[in-house]
Amino acid sequence: MSLSVKKITKILLPLILGGFLVWYSLSKISIETLVQYFKNAKYSWIALGLFFGILSHLSRAYRWKFLLEPMGYKPNFGNSTMAVLVAYLVNYAVPRAGEVSRAAVMTNYENIPFEKGFGTIVAERMADLLMMLSIVAITLFVQFDFIYQLLTKNFNPIKISILLAGLVLLFVVFTRFVKKAQSGIGLKIKNFVVGLVEGLMSIFKMKHKWAFIFHTVFIWVMYVLMFWATIPAIEGLQVPLGGVLIGFIAGGFAIAATNGGIGLYPVAVAGALALFGIAEEPATAFGWIMWTAQTAMIIIFGGLAFLFLPIYNRNKKI
Secondary structure, three states: OOHHHHHHHHHHHHHHHHHHHHHHHHOOOOHHHHHHHHHHOOHHHHHHHHHHHHHHHHHHHHHOHHHHHHHOOOOOHHHHHHHHHHHHHHHHHOOOHHHHHHHHHHHHHHOOOHHHHHHHHHHHHHHHHHHHHHHHHHHHHHOHHHHHHHHHHHOOHHHHHHHHHHHHHHHHHHHHHHHHOOOHHHHHHHHHHHHHHHHHHHHOOOOOHHHHHHHHHHHHHHHHHHHHHHHHHOOOOOOOHHHHHHHHHHHHHHHHHOHHHOOHHHHHHHHHHHOOOOOHHHHHHHHHHHHHHHHHHHHHHHHHHHHHHHHHOOOOOO
8 A cells, every 4th residue: 555545544534434423423313403402502611611621722832842941942832822723723634643733833933843843742642641541540440339330230240350361461461572572563562662651751850840740730630621611501411520531531532533533522422421321312412512612612723823823923033
């Protein structure tokens, strides 16, 4: 398969999957009913959720300087913010291309070498991955009894024990294989893991590490609050803490799997809320309202950032 075909496939497959999931999600609720939910939604709560989302984007733009300053770069906060917004917008069109566009913006307007800017973005992603795993771990701890009962109710405990034992054994064998690897996929995985660990450890060696850690935690708290604050937008919808956390995680993975979570986000969130006995119709409607609000925010602010960048920097000499 040629490189161009691979690129086209990477772009088209998520879009095709997203289109199918949009159809699947809308098969669970009629368009007329969904429109009615949108009409009756309490937009003050949606606005509050978007406010938390905006705070997370501003914090992400500000956090970036802690990685760039040690290399001698002090980017303008306005340019950093618009670069982040443009990156989110580009990710909706081409998955994973946002990071490239973000580094490119800073190369064009802040004279930061692309490879250095992109390297700091990779380091950020490592920190974000750690935060996502931390939220998963917290959810497992907080909802251990619920998850345990759910598994034992739907699956045979003996089979679960055998599966877990098999997974542990597989992990041990896989770890030894990667450690001993000198070439091929094993070596690539080992280098990736080593790079991941080194990237995370470098955070604790930076001058403003506690400020960086604070903003990292703040960003993800804002993400969760954005999800939580939007729930009251649907009258009568009550979601327990466990539902908020599991719904947020499901939505997060959905966004990573397709272009901005198109189609998959409402399905994933509705499925997560269904575990807590929430009816499919309001759960699906909430997923669509949540996804639409986030997407509208990114399209509007990302689009404005894309248009405003050259105007903002018109008198700047690089």
